[in-house]
Amino acid sequence: MSEVLPQSEKTEKTPYVAPSINGLLRRIESYDPAADLDMIRRAYAVAEQAHREQARDNGEPYIIHPIAVANILAGFRMDATTIAVGLLHDTVEDTGVTHASLRADFGEEIASLVDGVTKLTRLELQSDRTKQAENFRKLVLAMSRDIRVLIVKLADRLHNMRTLHYVQRQDRRQRIARETMDIYAPLAERIGMDRVKTELQNLSFAQLEPEADATIRARLNFLRGHGADVIEQVRKELTELCVEAGLPEVEVTGREKSPYSIWAKMQKRNVAFEQLSDIMAFRVLVPSRDACYIALGAIHGAYPTIAGRFKDYISTPKSNGYQSLHTGVTLRHPRNQKIEVQIRTSEMHDLAENGVAAHWAYKERPGAVASETEVVALGLNKLRWVQDLLEILEDSGAPDEFLENTKLELYQDQVFCFTPKGQLISLPRGATPIDFAYAVHSQVGDACVGAKINGRLMPLRHELQNGDQVEIMTARGGTPSASWERFVVTGKARARIRRHVALQQRQVNIDNGRTALAKAFRQEGADGSEKVLESILRDLRQATVEDLYVAVGNGQIGPRDVVNTAYPELRQAPRAPRMVPGLSPRIGSSAHHAAGRASGAGSVLTGVGAGISTHFAGCCHPLPGDPIVGIIAQGKGITVHTRQCQNLAGFSSSPERFLEIDWDYDVLAKSGQNAPHIGRVSVIAANEPAVLATLTNTASKHHGGVVNLRIVNRQLDFMEILVDLEVRDLRHLSAMIAALRAAQGVMQVERARN
Structure with a gap:
C-alpha cells in the first residue's frame, strides 16, 4: 500500500485523466503472447474506478502506484494472474471493493492472492512492535500457501521505496526504511531476487544513514573521475583471457559495488573506505557450466588469487537456487588493485537477478515444463526455509520472539555441511552442531547430547566450517539445555530451545504455585480445592486453574491475595509501615573498595x-x-x-x-602498561596436563597475564576453557589470541562475548 492523500488536503484540483496501460500490455505480450490481456484490462478498470478519488503524497492519481507495481511484475516476467493481483492489490484495503466482488469478477485464485497481499500491507500501518510482529505471522502463512503473494508485496514495497522521499515526516520514512531493511530485503534475497534486494537496501540505507550514504557516493564519484578507464581496461583483459582459453562467446561487465554493500563491508571489517581494496566487481557470462570452470582457470592463471575468497556456488548452490563462481584476484603491476570476479552462465545470471520469479512461467504456463533441476534449484517444489519459518511460528511464544527468531533465520551468510550419509545442510555462518541438529529435524535437536565433526568429538558450541561432516549423537529422553541459547545462531534452534525452557519453567511454576496455595489455605484452615479456585478465576483474571498456579508460582499473584479473594472475611486491616533507618556502608568494606x-x-x-x-x-x-x-x-x-x-x-x-x-x-x-584491562577468550584445547601451563606461559611471553581461568567443559579428547587475560587494548588481545592459536595442543581460540 502507498500513502493516500485525502481530498481535503489537496492544494489544487486538476482534471482527472486516467493513465493508459497500453505500455504494460505490450510488455506482457512481448514475453507471453498467450497471456490473458482481457483479464488485465478488466483488473485495471476495477482498480482505476476504485482509486479515482485518491491521490498519492506527490499529488499524482493513486492509480499510478498499482500500474507501477504491475510494470515491476512484468519486468520479472510474471504470469497474467500475478500482474492482475498487482493492479488490484490495494483495492480491498483502501476502497469499497470487497473480497466477494473480486471472487465473483476474477475467480477464487486472484481474490485469494489479493487477500494475502492485503493482510501483509497492514504491516506498514503498525507502529507498535507487538502488532507488527503479530501481523508478520500472516506474511509467513501467506508465503507458505503461494509465494506469489510475497513477489507482489516486494514489487509494492519497491515502488513505495522509490517514492519514499515524498513522505513528509522523517520518522515515518525511517520506520518504513528500517522495516524494509530488516524484513523485505532479506526476504528478497531468500527467494533469489538479488536485484530487488540490492535496490531495497540502497534506498533504505539512504534514509537510515544519509550522511554515510552521501559520503560513500561522493567517494565513488571521486574515484570514478580519477580512474574512469580502469574498469574498461580490466574488462578487456578478462575478455581476452577467456577468448585465449577457447571461449569466444563471453560477455564481461564491470561495476562498482553498491553504497550499502560497501558500508556493510566497512562495518564488518571495521575499516575505513580507503582501506577497502575490492570495491570493483566484474561479471563474466559464458555459454555453459563447463565454460565457467575454464574461465576460472584462465583468470587464476593470469592473476594472483586472494586466499579465502574463492566460492563455488555452482557445485553447491545456495538455498535460494543461486549459482555462480566467486573469486578474488589482484591485478597486475602497476595497479595492484584487488577485484572480485563472478563467473556464471546467462541462465544462472537470470536466476541470480530475479530468483523464483525468473522461471515462474515454466511452472505456470501450459506446455512449458521446467526441468527437475530447475524446480529443485528454485525451491518451487519445497521452500525449505518457509517451512522453517512455519516451525518457528509454532515454537515461538510471544509475537516479539517470533519476529526476532525470524530475523535470525532470514540473515544468512551460509556454510555448507554434510550428514554422514552425504545430505547437504546449509546453515548461517557461525552455526554450531546444535543448529545443524535442529536443521536435520526438531526431534534430533531436542535429543542431541554430543557431536562428531569430521570423525572427532567436538564441543556443541564449536563453529562449523564449509565442508564439515557432522554426526549428531542423541539420547532417548534427551532434552535441550537452556545454555544452548547463548551460542546457537539459527532462529529455528533458538525458538525450539526457548519453547522447551518455557514449558519446563511453566511446570516448575505450576508446582511452586500449587504448593504455595495449599500452604496459604492450610494456614487459614480454609478449603483450597480446585472447585474453590475455579470460582474466583474471573476475579483474578486467569483463564484456568493451571494459569493461576503459574501466576502464583512466578510471583505475579501472592498466595495471600488468592485466599483473600476466595474468603473476603479473612482480610486483615493493613499494618502501619515501620520506619527502618538506612544502612551506611562501612568505610573500607569490599563493596566500597x-x-x-x-x-x-x-x-x-x-x-x-x-x-x-x-x-x-x-x-x-x-x-x-x-x-x-x-x-x-x-x-x-x-x-x-x-x-x-x-x-x-x-x-x-x-x-x-x-x-x-x-x-x-x-x-x-x-598510562601505557599501567592501565590493564580484562579480555576474555574461549579456548578449546586437547585434554592434556601441559595445556594449562602452555596457556599461562604464552600469555606471559606476550606481556599479558592470566588473571582467571575456568574449565567449563571437559571431555575425553578436549576441554573448553574460559580465560581472563590482562591486556592493554583490543590490538594486544588480538596478538594474544594469535599467539594462543599457534600454541601446541590448542585447537581453537575466540574472544568470548556474552
Missing part, C-alpha cells in the same frame, strides 16, 4: 561527567579499540558495553538510558 575502583574507569573515557561511577560490563568485557556505549543505571552509575553486546537488546525499550561515550586515547597513551 570495588565501587571506588570501578569509578576510576571514568578517567579513560570521554563523555562521562566528573565523579560519576563507571564500570565495565562483565558480559562483553570492552577494551580500548572497541566501539562502546554507556548504559545509565539509577544509583549505580554507568556501565560500559561494546556496541555489539547482545545484552543491549534488553535496554532497547529505554533509549534514554543510552549514553554516547568513547575512549580517551590520550589518557590511555600516557
Whole structure:
C-alpha cells in the first residue's frame, strides 16, 4: 500500500485523466503472447474506478502506484494472474471493493492472492512492535500457501521505496526504511531476487544513514573521475583471457559495488573506505557450466588469487537456487588493485537477478515444463526455509520472539555441511552442531547430547566450517539445555530451545504455585480445592486453574491475595509501615573498595561527567579499540558495553538510558602498561596436563597475564576453557589470541562475548 492523500488536503484540483496501460500490455505480450490481456484490462478498470478519488503524497492519481507495481511484475516476467493481483492489490484495503466482488469478477485464485497481499500491507500501518510482529505471522502463512503473494508485496514495497522521499515526516520514512531493511530485503534475497534486494537496501540505507550514504557516493564519484578507464581496461583483459582459453562467446561487465554493500563491508571489517581494496566487481557470462570452470582457470592463471575468497556456488548452490563462481584476484603491476570476479552462465545470471520469479512461467504456463533441476534449484517444489519459518511460528511464544527468531533465520551468510550419509545442510555462518541438529529435524535437536565433526568429538558450541561432516549423537529422553541459547545462531534452534525452557519453567511454576496455595489455605484452615479456585478465576483474571498456579508460582499473584479473594472475611486491616533507618556502608568494606575502583574507569573515557561511577560490563568485557556505549543505571552509575553486546537488546525499550561515550586515547597513551584491562577468550584445547601451563606461559611471553581461568567443559579428547587475560587494548588481545592459536595442543581460540 502507498500513502493516500485525502481530498481535503489537496492544494489544487486538476482534471482527472486516467493513465493508459497500453505500455504494460505490450510488455506482457512481448514475453507471453498467450497471456490473458482481457483479464488485465478488466483488473485495471476495477482498480482505476476504485482509486479515482485518491491521490498519492506527490499529488499524482493513486492509480499510478498499482500500474507501477504491475510494470515491476512484468519486468520479472510474471504470469497474467500475478500482474492482475498487482493492479488490484490495494483495492480491498483502501476502497469499497470487497473480497466477494473480486471472487465473483476474477475467480477464487486472484481474490485469494489479493487477500494475502492485503493482510501483509497492514504491516506498514503498525507502529507498535507487538502488532507488527503479530501481523508478520500472516506474511509467513501467506508465503507458505503461494509465494506469489510475497513477489507482489516486494514489487509494492519497491515502488513505495522509490517514492519514499515524498513522505513528509522523517520518522515515518525511517520506520518504513528500517522495516524494509530488516524484513523485505532479506526476504528478497531468500527467494533469489538479488536485484530487488540490492535496490531495497540502497534506498533504505539512504534514509537510515544519509550522511554515510552521501559520503560513500561522493567517494565513488571521486574515484570514478580519477580512474574512469580502469574498469574498461580490466574488462578487456578478462575478455581476452577467456577468448585465449577457447571461449569466444563471453560477455564481461564491470561495476562498482553498491553504497550499502560497501558500508556493510566497512562495518564488518571495521575499516575505513580507503582501506577497502575490492570495491570493483566484474561479471563474466559464458555459454555453459563447463565454460565457467575454464574461465576460472584462465583468470587464476593470469592473476594472483586472494586466499579465502574463492566460492563455488555452482557445485553447491545456495538455498535460494543461486549459482555462480566467486573469486578474488589482484591485478597486475602497476595497479595492484584487488577485484572480485563472478563467473556464471546467462541462465544462472537470470536466476541470480530475479530468483523464483525468473522461471515462474515454466511452472505456470501450459506446455512449458521446467526441468527437475530447475524446480529443485528454485525451491518451487519445497521452500525449505518457509517451512522453517512455519516451525518457528509454532515454537515461538510471544509475537516479539517470533519476529526476532525470524530475523535470525532470514540473515544468512551460509556454510555448507554434510550428514554422514552425504545430505547437504546449509546453515548461517557461525552455526554450531546444535543448529545443524535442529536443521536435520526438531526431534534430533531436542535429543542431541554430543557431536562428531569430521570423525572427532567436538564441543556443541564449536563453529562449523564449509565442508564439515557432522554426526549428531542423541539420547532417548534427551532434552535441550537452556545454555544452548547463548551460542546457537539459527532462529529455528533458538525458538525450539526457548519453547522447551518455557514449558519446563511453566511446570516448575505450576508446582511452586500449587504448593504455595495449599500452604496459604492450610494456614487459614480454609478449603483450597480446585472447585474453590475455579470460582474466583474471573476475579483474578486467569483463564484456568493451571494459569493461576503459574501466576502464583512466578510471583505475579501472592498466595495471600488468592485466599483473600476466595474468603473476603479473612482480610486483615493493613499494618502501619515501620520506619527502618538506612544502612551506611562501612568505610573500607569490599563493596566500597570495588565501587571506588570501578569509578576510576571514568578517567579513560570521554563523555562521562566528573565523579560519576563507571564500570565495565562483565558480559562483553570492552577494551580500548572497541566501539562502546554507556548504559545509565539509577544509583549505580554507568556501565560500559561494546556496541555489539547482545545484552543491549534488553535496554532497547529505554533509549534514554543510552549514553554516547568513547575512549580517551590520550589518557590511555600516557598510562601505557599501567592501565590493564580484562579480555576474555574461549579456548578449546586437547585434554592434556601441559595445556594449562602452555596457556599461562604464552600469555606471559606476550606481556599479558592470566588473571582467571575456568574449565567449563571437559571431555575425553578436549576441554573448553574460559580465560581472563590482562591486556592493554583490543590490538594486544588480538596478538594474544594469535599467539594462543599457534600454541601446541590448542585447537581453537575466540574472544568470548556474552
